[in-house]
Amino acid sequence: MRYAETGYNLEIDLATGNIERVETDPKVMETHLGGLGTSVKLHWDRVGPEVKPFDDENMLIFSSGVLNATPAFSANRTVVTFVSPESDLLAYPMMGGFWSAELKYAGYDKVILRNKSPKWVYVWINNDKVELRDASHLVGKGALETQDLIRRELNQPNAQVAAIGIAGENRCFTASIEQGRSSASRLGGGAVLGDKKVKAVAVRGTKDINLARGEEFMKHMMDMMKYINFRNENPIPDVMTILSGIGSPQEMVHTDEQWHTENFMWGNARTRRRGFWSKEISEEWPKVQKEGIKRLISCMNCPQHCGALISYKDTPRYMAKCFGKLTYAMAAYVDNMEFAWKTLQRATEYGLDSFSTPQIIAFGIELYEAGILTDKDFEGAPNDKEGRFIWLLDRVARREGIGDVLADGVYRAARKIGNGAEQFDHNTIKKHEQLPLKLGTLDPLYYLMYSTNEKISITQIEGNWPQSAFATMEQRENFVKDWPQLPDESWKQWLLEWDQRGEKAIPFYPTPEICSEIVDWMEMLHNIDDACCVCAGMSSFCLKPPYHIHNYPKIISSATGLDLDEGSLKKIVNRSRNLHRAFNNRRGMARVDEKPPADHWKRRWPELEENLLSTYYKFKGWDQNGIPTKERLHELDLDYVAEDLEKRGILKDGQD
């Protein structure tokens, strides 16, 4: 019997319409666990470095993780993997919601999509019955609209549907895959799905998932429930509100946005507006926010309230979460929350990533104001800020005129437009738009996270370590007092010594060695979450979370029956993490690509930065070009990877 996983994948060849239910090797769970881990393995085995994002051979996998569909709190992510049209690397955006659990109840761990369908289809998975259904009538429909239309035509109100909007149909590089209140947004999964002519994947399942040691597993969950209650009642003091609780950022609950609006950049990651949160705004915005929120909602089996049903005036209803609430208004320089609610609705139906897309539009408008784009490019655009922004959003989603160029993302659009446009591309890493943050002094921890993580999106790398030093010793002592999540007691000292000013402050403290430990630990936690498909909001992304390295092995072991301790769990996710890196190395990614934007910090220390990177690479067991060494790969039972990298001349003997 298989525990926690179903033991089956669904393999769909879209070109021929052939659908197979394939039993997976139980050994793969022992070596790669599940979720992102086992998906990376499939991509490595099947997708060579020559495969381009819109080639037939670019597989797209929808995957659940080992804890989805069990009572593990907040284990509800679906991880979507594919070679990204934007970064040309293996992307893995995730969505919360209800989809992955439903897939497991239908009897599958993954849906693997190969090749392209000759005509528009959607996939309908109803337990053992799986079919490709005509979707020609859904072309042009909104991402959210499509989900309801499919549920209605199947007469299956409980089916979970992940769908693309017209941005995905048109292969916009920032097209998302939307599902209820959630979305797999970053890096253009919607574009790859659209390229395959798959409008949606709908699933309904009514089968059992087995737990290896159910009673024991539930005891762990009851302990966790107590801790969740405790954390919800006791927010962490001395940190920003948004960091004080658990769950993904509670953007729908919190209305005080002074921090985001005054510290994040407006426009094309350009202007910091200190003093924006005036008396007037601080009354108006929360009022409009509350007017828009009809109900706070969660993902599967999670007590938090990160999402909301939005019903604002005559804007059609939709669901929202996270920072999307602010990104459009801030990118458009519009001091009006109403604009935010309305634009987010439009963008959600289009199926666009609400982090990258606003920046692309702001970039376009900046180019126009700088005279690099001209009246001809903006022919027909309204003159007011709001109107012009929406006009351009429409053009991007439809790939019309200048929108067609911008839909390839800031990096590529800048190079296509030329004429100095490259200078305005100042907020991308590995061709991918970053959070609009520009800060003062180089932060060594963030330097490493930004530079080296395969996610290329800081909000899904950072997490367990406080974002900055506490001002007073009292605050530090208070913080470390109850911190069982730390891998080792001795680490507390680092936080106690960490100062806001002087020798023991950034950029020189934490030291490169300590930074390596901390960043590696945070990344490892994300990798465990991603294999289990647990929400990072309840784990790797928040301070003092319910899930951590000490309880994870017990939880996973009682669910799956695997014999696990901290060391062996760490080894499994390190294996997947290095395989992922090797996949990207094989596509050409190396040290030269690993750098934050030049203006991310005002004060930089080039020598220190090089040292940080070199120290971290060494710590990770990578050579000085950022490639996992033969020894490291051997330790992780990845000799076949070393061999491949050597054959391709990416790993060279004796070079580290």
Next chain:
Amino acid sequence: MAKIKKKVKTIKVDADKCNGCRGCELVCSAYHSSPKYSTINPARSRIQIIRHPLKDIWLPVFAGEYAPAECMGRDVYTIDGKEYDECTFCRAACPSRDIFKEPDSGLPLKCDMCESDPPLEKPKCVEWCLNDVLTYEEREEEVEEGVEMEEVEVGLKSMINKYGMQNILDTVNRISQKQ
């Protein structure tokens, strides 16, 4: 008929607080699996969240009595501008639909308030719901003595309805001879 004292167990549902997490469905199915907590399957849960997210409907409904035949009279609700299909909010395990039935055997499910020996402090779904949607209450009431259908009986009746009395009798006979 004689009057007897009966414990009435109520779960109050404050549907406005429900965030739609379906944790109650998970834990109910886990608790009722055998051995306990060995399998999870919300389709086997005796509580179901009726969800129409865009219409702001997140309604926990508990499995009620088994209905051998479809109701003659039906209700159609309109809420927030949407008209719901007949029977959408009904508690019965009924031949007209799949809800509140074991997905494989089709046997009806009924919320048993997590009866167990020794009794739980509160039913599992109530304990699991961290949003205070579900609250458990007990009170004593005088009721007329009646025949309470036990679970076996409910199950058997539904099988009889499905396969006919003779078939069931023959099968029971055959099985008992084999043992």
